[in-house]
Amino acid sequence: NLQPEGARMKTKTSPASFLHKSFPGQTRSTLIAFTVLMGMALAPQTQADFVVGDLINVDLEHDSNGTAATGDAGPFSQTGTPTWNVVNTTSNLTNVALSDAGGQSTGITLSTTGITGAWRNTAFTTDSADSVVRDYINSAIGGNTTFTFSNVPAGTYELYVIAGVFQWEATAEYTTNVTIGSVTQSVVRPIYTDVSDFIPSGLGWVEGTNFTKFELTLESPGTISGTMFSPTITAGSGDDQRVFMNGFQLVAIPEPSTIVLVGISLGSLLIFRRRR
Secondary structure (H helix, E strand, O other): OOOOOOOOOOOOOOHHHHHHHHOOHHHHHHHHHHHHHHHHHHOOOOOOOOOOOOEEEEEEEOOOOOOOOOOOOOOOOOOOOOOOEEEEOOOOOOOEEEEOOOOOEEEEEEEEEOOOEEEEOOOOOOOHHHOOOOEEEEOOOOOOEEEEEEEEOOEEEEEEEEEOOOOOOOOEEEEEEEEEOOEEEEEEEOOOOOHHHOOOOOOOOOEOOOEEEEEEEEOOOEEEEEEEOOOEEEEEOOOOOOOEEEEEEEEEEOOHHHHHHHHHHHHHHHHHHHHO
8 A cells, every 4th residue: 555755645534633633722612612602593493493594574465466575575685586475365364374585484473453454556666665565454544453473483583564654645744653562663654745755666665664673582482462553643634544554574683692602702713713
C-alpha cells in the first residue's frame, strides 16, 4: 500500500473528533451550546404543524364570485405564489381549517361571531394587492364581531388584521377599534375622493389605515381571540357603522428570548475563535 511521495491517507473524522481537534475546550462548549439552542429554536412544534417562519393567509370573501386573494396580497410581504385560505361566507365561521402559505395543513382553525353579511366592491382594481380587500364580511349596523384562532402552538406571533377598508360613505372618517387581550389598536378609514386614498394599490399598506398588527406570545398551546368594535365616525357624517373584516395574516416568529440566547452563543463563539 505504497503512496506517492507527498500524498496523505484520507481518513474519516467523527464529529466528536473534529470538535476536539478544531476547538479548545471553552470554545467547544460554546459551539455545542449554540448548536443545541439552534436545534431548540428550529424544532417542529407538536401541537400543530405550524413552526417559526410559517405564515397563514386568510381572505374573507362574499361568495365564489368574489376575487380570491393571490400572490403578495397582504401587508406581510411574500414571494412566489403563496396559498391563501379563501373563505366564502355570509355568516359566522366555525372552526374553519387553515393551511399555511405552502399549502400544508396547520391544525389551526378560525371562528367568528357577529357576522351578518358579506359583500364585494367591483370598483376596486384587479391588482393583486387589492384582491384581499375587494371582498369582506361584515356585522350589523352598530354590531361588534369577534375572531378566534384555535389550536395555536405555544410561541410568538405577529397577527395582521386587515379590516375597515371598505365603507359605503365617502363623506365620513370611520375608526374601527380592534382589541386582543388588553391591547386596543385602531384602523382609520379616511374621508376620500377616490378609493386610491386608502386601498393598497394606491396608498400602499399603511398600518392604522388599512390594517393593524399585533405581536403576541402564547406560553402554552391555546387560542388567539380578538374583538372588532362597531366603527365610530371621527370626522364628517355617515351612518353605515358596520365592522368590515377583510382578512388576516398570522406569522410565527422566533421568541425574543431565543433570539437573545442564540445571539449571545454566536457572539461568544466568535470571540473565543478570534482569541484562539
